[in-house]
Amino acid sequence: MTEILDAPTTVPSRRPGRPSILVGLSFLVIALVVVCAIAGPALAPYSASAQDLTDTLAEPSAAHLLGTDDLGRDVFSRILAGAASALTGPLVIALGAMLIGSLLGLTAGYRGGFTETAIMRWVDLMYAVPQLLIAIVVVGVLSGTYWEAVLVLIVLTAPGDTRILRGAAIEQRGLPYVEALRVLGVPGPRILIRHVWPTLVPLSVAQTFLNFATSLVTLASLSFLGLGVAPGAADWGRMLAEGRDLVDVNPWTAIAPGLAIALTAAGFNIAGDWLHERLAGRGKDRT
Amino acid sequence: MTLRALAAFLGRRLLGLVLLLLIISFLVFSLIYLAPGNLVDALLGTGEKSPQLVAAIEARYHLDQPFMVQYLLWLKDAVQLDFGTSIKLNESVTAVLADRMSVTLFLGVFGFLVAVVCGLALGIAAALRRGTSVDRGAVGLAVLGVSTPTFATGLILLWVFGILLGWFPVIGDGDPTFSDRLWHLTLPAIALGVTGTALMAKMTRAALIAGYEQDYVGFARSRGVGGLRILLVYGLRNSLVPIVTAAGMVITATLTGSVLIEQTFSLKGVGELLISSINNKDIPVVQATTILVAVLVVVVNLLVDLSYFAIDPRTRRA
Numbered sequence: 001m002t003e004i005l006d007a008p009t010t011v012p013s014r015r016p017g018r019p020s021i022l023v024g025l026s027f028l029v030i031a032l033v034v035v036c037a038i039a040g041p042a043l044a045p046y047s048a049s050a051q052d053l054t055d056t057l058a059e060p061s062a063a064h065l066l067g068t069d070d071l072g073r074d075v076f077s078r079i080l081a082g083a084a085s086a087l088t089g090p091l092v093i094a095l096g097a098m099l100i101g102s103l104l105g106l107t108a109g110y111r112g113g114f115t116e117t118a119i120m121r122w123v124d125l126m127y128a129v130p131q132l133l134i135a136i137v138v139v140g141v142l143s144g145t146y147w148e149a150v151l152v153l154i155v156l157t158a159p160g161d162t163r164i165l166r167g168a169a170i171e172q173r174g175l176p177y178v179e180a181l182r183v184l185g186v187p188g189p190r191i192l193i194r195h196v197w198p199t200l201v202p203l204s205v206a207q208t209f210l211n212f213a214t215s216l217v218t219l220a221s222l223s224f225l226g227l228g229v230a231p232g233a234a235d236w237g238r239m240l241a242e243g244r245d246l247v248d249v250n251p252w253t254a255i256a257p258g259l260a261i262a263l264t265a266a267g268f269n270i271a272g273d274w275l276h277e278r279l280a281g282r283g284k285d286r287t
Numbered sequence: 288m289t290l291r292a293l294a295a296f297l298g299r300r301l302l303g304l305v306l307l308l309l310i311i312s313f314l315v316f317s318l319i320y321l322a323p324g325n326l327v328d329a330l331l332g333t334g335e336k337s338p339q340l341v342a343a344i345e346a347r348y349h350l351d352q353p354f355m356v357q358y359l360l361w362l363k364d365a366v367q368l369d370f371g372t373s374i375k376l377n378e379s380v381t382a383v384l385a386d387r388m389s390v391t392l393f394l395g396v397f398g399f400l401v402a403v404v405c406g407l408a409l410g411i412a413a414a415l416r417r418g419t420s421v422d423r424g425a426v427g428l429a430v431l432g433v434s435t436p437t438f439a440t441g442l443i444l445l446w447v448f449g450i451l452l453g454w455f456p457v458i459g460d461g462d463p464t465f466s467d468r469l470w471h472l473t474l475p476a477i478a479l480g481v482t483g484t485a486l487m488a489k490m491t492r493a494a495l496i497a498g499y500e501q502d503y504v505g506f507a508r509s510r511g512v513g514g515l516r517i518l519l520v521y522g523l524r525n526s527l528v529p530i531v532t533a534a535g536m537v538i539t540a541t542l543t544g545s546v547l548i549e550q551t552f553s554l555k556g557v558g559e560l561l562i563s564s565i566n567n568k569d570i571p572v573v574q575a576t577t578i579l580v581a582v583l584v585v586v587v588n589l590l591v592d593l594s595y596f597a598i599d600p601r602t603r604r605a
Contacts, residue, residue, distance in 0.1 A: 022427070128307055130584050132543040137577050140565035141318050217436045221547055224438050225562055237436075244442060244551065248457075251446045258439030265434035273430075 023274045029267035036083035046074035048081035048234040059250060066252040069243065079256055081234040086264060089150050090215035094208045096154035101161020102204060106192050108162065109169025119162065126159040132218060139227045149228035153218060157211055164207055168200050202279030209272030213265040220261050236261050293596070300592065304585055311581045312365065316358050319570050347371065370575035375567045380575045384557065389463070391556035394472050394479065394548065395541050401480030402537045406487020407530070411518070413488065414495035425488055432485025437544045441478035441551040448474055458553045475552045479544050483537035490533035494526035501525075527598045535591035539584050 041048065051071045060067045066075035108119040135156060139149045172178060173196075181191050223229040223237030231238070236257040243254030327341055327350070344350070348371075349357050364370070370380035413425035432440075449457040455474045498504065504521050512521075523530070546558030553559075557576060564572035595602045 125307065125310065128585060128588065129311060129581060130539050130543045133546070133577065133580055136546065136561070137315075137318070137565070137573060140562075141322050141568075141570070141573060143323055213434060217434065220436050221438065224436070224547065225550060226566070240439060240442065247442065247446050248450050251450070254442050255446060258436070258442055262431065262435035262439055265436075266431055269430050269434050 022270055026267040026270040026274075029263055030271060033083050033087055033264050033267075036080045037087040040080040040083050044074070044077035044080040046077040048078045049073065049232075060252060066256050067250040069239075069246065069250070069253045075239075075250075075253055075256055078234045078239060079236070079260055082236045082239060082257065082260070085146070085229070085233070085235045086216060086220070086261070089146065089219045090212045092150050093153045093157055093215040093219075094211040097157035097161050097211055098204050098208045100154065100158040101207075102165050102197065102200070104158070105162040105165025106169045106197060106200075109166040110173055110188065110192055110196065116166070120166070123159040123162050126156065127163075131156045132221060135218060135222060136225060136227065139222060140225075144228060146223075146228045146230075149219065149222050153215055157215060160211070161204070161207055164203065165200060168203055169196060172196050172199060202275070206272055206275035206279055209268050209275060213268035213272065216261065216265050216268070297593070300589055304589060307585055308578075308582065312362060312578060313358060315574050315577050315581075316361055318574065320354075322568070322570065365575075365578065370578075371571040373564075373569055373572050375564070375569045375572075380571050383560065383572060384575055384579065387555060387557045387560045390472075390554055391545055391549070391558060393468055394475055394545055394554065394556060397469075397472055397476035398479030398541045398545070398548075399483065399537060401476055402483025402487055402541070403534060405480065406484040406533070406537070407491055409484065409488035410491025411495060411523075413492040414499065414522075415518070417496060422492075425492065429485040429488045429492075432481045433489075435481065436547070437478060437482055438547045438551045440481045441475065441548055444474050444478050445552065472554075475548045475554060478551070479541060479548045482540050482544060486537055486540065487530075487533050490529050491526065494529040495522050498522045498525045528595055528602075531591055531594050531598060535587055538587045542580055542583060 036043065051073055052068070066079070068074055069078075104119050108116040135149065135152050138144070138152050142148065144152070169192075178191060178196065181195060186195075219228070220237035220240075223235050224241045226238075226241065229235045229238045231242075239257040240254050240261075243250075243252075243257065246253045247255075327336075327344055349360050352360070368381050372378065373380050373383050376383055409425045409428065413422045416422050445457060448454050456471050499522060501521075504517060507517055507521055545556060546561060548554070549556045549558040550562060557579070560572060561576045563569075564576070
């Protein structure tokens with residue numbers, strides 16, 4: 001009888017600490033992209049902009065792993081070179097959003113009152129409008145450059161970080177260590193920067209990975225539409241747009257950059273989810 | 288919740304909605320001032336510039352008035368669905384938009400249905416077979432679906448089914464008959480639906496798994512209630528709030544995604560109009576299109592929030 005009376009146990013989930021093969025692969029993809037972003041042009045067999053008009057639209061071969069485009073440029077080399085702009089833009093966006101989001105979120109969550117209302121109204125406003133549309137219209141009408149697009153996306157991404165860090169800061173505000181510091185007379189900004197912020201860094205870092213993946217896709221969407229990046233640049237979104245018309249001659253001009261974007265974004269998404277699971281709950285046991 | 292409380296809630300939300308649209312419309316109106324170059328040049332686009340034309344533009348946009356007055360006059364017309372004349376097409380903006388609506392609407396509804404049907408099926412399958420290869424496959428597909436840009440999915444589908452297999456047309460939106468539209472828009476709709484499918488599957492799976500851990504599900508099982516009834520009446524019915532939230536997000540993603548998909552498949556819809564108007568500096572069309580999409584998104588968000596009251600009686604108490 002005792003077996004029957006036992007409370008039903010839920011299916012034991014895998015320990016979140018141990019990375020699976022998929023997570024390992026994701027970090028491998030990220031590492032590969034980073035290596036290409038730093039040393040891409042040196043590793044590439046050809047220069048990304050070198051044209052060879054006698055060898056256009058070649059099929060994949062030993063000389064050209066992914067064939068050539070309509071100007072005879074080596075697609076594989078261009079993918080390697082494109083890693084740089086695929087990495088820097090999203091990195092700046094994710095870090096910028098983390099910085100602004102942490103500052104606003106922590107302030108809102110810790111101070112409360114009017115400051116919180118003002119910040120959160122702004123966040124609500126940014127959430128109510130479709131991000132990609134705003135980015136397209138603003139960057140398009142202002143004929144923005146790549147870095148202006150990055151700036152617009154920082155403003156559009158920061159509200160997400162703000163919301164998450166505000167929630168976490170509210171949780172921390174009532175904990176004994178914060179109260180103890182307050183009783184000791186430690187000034188508010190110091191408590192926030194030296195004591196509360198470090199406990200929330202893991203959460204921020206995990207969110208930064210997820211933001212990176214989203215920004216990569218959004219930036220690529222903009223350059224696919226011809227916004228931000230200059231024509232002819234070795235940028236994955238731009239290459240995809242230019243390869244669109246060549247898809248029946250050498251499909252790899254379009255498929256390869258598409259896969260590059262998808263794999264990189266998936267890598268950052270999986271790594272971010274894993275970090276979230278592993279790091280986000282860590283501070284809780286110590287309370 | 289009494290009818291009065293509901294009316295008060297609705298009134299508050301509508302007020303917020305109007306405020307939000309005012310802010311958006313103000314930003315959209317300011318676009319012409321932020322655009323690089325001379326204002327009259329921006330409004331005339333690349334067309335030729337005669338003194339009469341310049342005078343007509345100045346009168347149309349009340350350029351002799353202060354900025355705020357210009358905005359209010361523009362808003363007065365916009366509320367009556369008059370967004371001026373397209374610079375490039377020399378037609379009323381409203382007529383141009385209405386002309387493009389049918390393709391985008393067909394594509395949007397089709398893509399939304401793909402996302403909801405596939406997403407629900409995938410999410411339910413993953414939740415019921417939790418921890419098995421079915422679950423892992425569904426979760427993996429969801430991550431890949433969120434990570435792959437809509438246009439990349441579209442291009443791969445175009446290549447495989449349009450060029451290699453030749454099952455579907457590669458370009459255009461076809462004749463306005465239903466069957467031809469359906470045939471031409473199937474690939475675009477699937478590509479458009481992939482991101483939504485991933486979103487839907489993720490939310491459905493999480494909500495169902497949480498629901499199945501409840502005591503009432505275990506109790507229903509021990510009473511011998513059938514699996515299908517548990518899924519529909521106990522599981523899905525109680526997961527409806529997150530599922531409807533996901534559906535609202537899917538509509539937003541579908542609306543913005545159609546801009547990319549129309550470009551990928553060369554469809555003459557509202558999204559393609561937006562991009563070509565941006566490239567031609569046809570500001571009145573850009574303004575109208577942006578406002579149209581913003582209104583749609585804001586209204587969908589409101590409807591989703593209202594649907595919570597119908598779905599879950601507990602939300603009515605607050």
